[in-house]
Amino acid sequence: MDLLVRTTWVFTTKRFKNLLFIPRMGSFTSAPQIKNVDYQDDKLEITDGMSVPDLVDYCRIARGDERPQLVKRKFLKPIDRLNGSDLTDGFKMLQLDSISKTCSEPSATATQLRIFQWNMLSQTLGMHNDGFVRCPLEALTWECRRYQVIEEIVQNDPDIICLQEVDHFKFLQKILSTQNYEGVFFPKPDSPCLYINGNNGPDGCAVFYKKDRLEMVNHFTRVLEVWRVQSNQVAIAAVLRTLDTQQEFCVTTTHLKARKGALLSKLRNEQGKDLLYFIDGVAENRPVILCGDFNAEPIEPIYSTVLNYKPLGLASAYSDLLAEESQDENNQNALNTGVERSGERCSRSSIGSAHSATDDCGLSNGVRTKAEQSAAYEPPYTTWKIREEGEVCHTIDYVFYSKDKLTVKNCLMFPSGEEIGVDRTPSFQYPSDHFSLVCDIELKPASDGSQSDVCSTIPNHQL
Template sequence: KKHSQRRMSTSQGEDGSSAGAATAARQQLLAAVEQHCSNSPCPAGPLSRQFRQLIPSDSVMQSGQFRVLHWNILAQALTGAEGGSHFDRVEPGVTSWERRRWYLLRELLRFQPDILCLNEVDIYDYLLENLAPLGYRGCFRAKPRSPCLSFPGNFGPDGTAILYNTHRFECLQSETGLLIEPNEDGTEFLDAPSGAGSQVFVLLRLRLLNPPATDDSDGGGELWVAATHLKAKVTFSNLRLLQTKALITALKERVPANSPLLLCGDFNGESFEPFYNVIVQSGLDIASAYKQPEEPPFTTFKYVGKSAEPQARGIDYIWYRRLRPLALLEIPPRDSVESNGLPCAAFPSDHFCLSVDFCFCKN
């Protein structure tokens, strides 16, 4: 059964609900989510996760603090729920849409993010239908050659989305684009506007509502947010490098050098791959929020097919510039997911979400 395809506007200024109405809508949705999760097949509470403070919370003005969450939510078409499962250790029924839809919402709601950067989104209309009453608006770009389209009963192409809370931010500018890819012989590049690329990016310019006027903060409260999803599979390391270079060029052409910037995504590569150093040395002057002091050992943990060994890799990132990270959501310990991997009864994706609290700063 397909999710609702009701279209909702993502334009700025059409949200007539007050913050109080949004709070009431959130409480109502949370109650429905908890009821459906409790009554679902294989009911399970959420995985235990905690925010780790990087800077004492009492040293930051609350009005200048915001939370970003990045997550590859796992496209429904790629769960194997309709047959030919990709994840052999997943309990039957766990990835069915009627069950999973509620567990996805629970995970998105539980941390109350102000900005959501999402990959493998083939349910954008469903997300807006449920999150718009809470004050969220967004921007979505589908992959031109989405693998989801090859599966019977798919919900449409997957892509990348950014959603933001209109009670915290206003959107000043939005843009989406394609990342270039090489021709089959690898000698030249396909032009991104031709539609031949399969990976995309989304870019928003946001402004914090009522930013704090302090000596330590960037008083304008403007923030550029980019989200992307690079080519999968270990063998495509060189293609990820090329896509990263294309993304860096796009950001340099659009984002002023002194502006705060967030870059979130499933880069499908670990920190030893060439793309990582290219970002570090790009001149964008951005740092990885989860490098504390090393990147997490894994952000995805799954058993694919009949393999006895899990694919446990750290491939998701939140990069930042001219912002101060205050706290980050810790990755669960390995033993909490080692038996069957992800997705599981308690968690609906094969990637953990990353989340960081930031505040604006001058340096």
């Protein structure tokens, strides 16, 4: 009895009392797991050595010519300002004229990298668990989605791919290897997919990189902790080296806890702290690129936590570039449209045309904090969906980067509400409820040239 009283006292003290109210961080069900493996694409055969245009054509034919094409998107800077050449004809360098105004020229220099971040939507969860009431059932089938997923990735010709909700890693590995990509995958320990009949194994995070431009020095995985208790969210940190310049940097991808509420916001912030400590130990003063679905709008604590973690010196790639464009344009109309963070006003034509108001929101005693300044220039949405409980349109996906060691050169814009369609996403025109984030980032010359060859240990930081 005395032991029971003492144990109860320990877990009701200020430090541990929050643990009493943590909802289960995995499946939210007591049903037994259905432990399938990744097998559904084992019979897929694909020709090796296809060019990007050939692979895109292959995907379109395999999916069906009668299907609508992917939603078209443009880069923020379609003009190469260094030489004045027009890059708006899609894959001009790849001779893919049918993809009009989709991408700018990738990887213009040896130190410039194209980063692709995407929550691609778990097939099992999207089909059985997410309640996309306006999406045709056929559009959610893997037979329909899988070739759109590949098309969305390869048409942007990224050097690094960071993905969340991956439950068909073998499929991605098989297809992307034809384009000289290599990848690593880390599943959630208690993936909700494993409680659904017909699953293809657990979902998790994945990182791919182009072997003809990069090599992997090492990679680490982590199950993120909350108050020293493992959660169900994971992260991958990969140390990569450019083949041309031998510069090393750290790329990390993660997917933080979903759901609304003050407690869940607190959990995400604690996961974020653990994530930052983890990255700090892996990066060892290398430049950092952090990509992921944070399930948090810029007003949440985790956003500020990431930006204010001094050892990494991170900034938001999209926010910085959009702020720079607004300043360059010197267009006050673009600064004063007052787009609301709540997602209730997501109908404007493009994210480049307006930003949050600078004079009546995001102020702390009349002075903007670093996070408030950054939040004002984030895109109005990275996900737009309609579920049983209603329409959701907000920004929860990010690409963060080491501002003193990297430079953001370009980013892919988001489609307008009209272009997306009244049924939103996912749809026949787009295979996920999240839009991909694509950034061109340039490595600055190393200041001292000192970098560790490998990462051997991760320090055990105190929360």
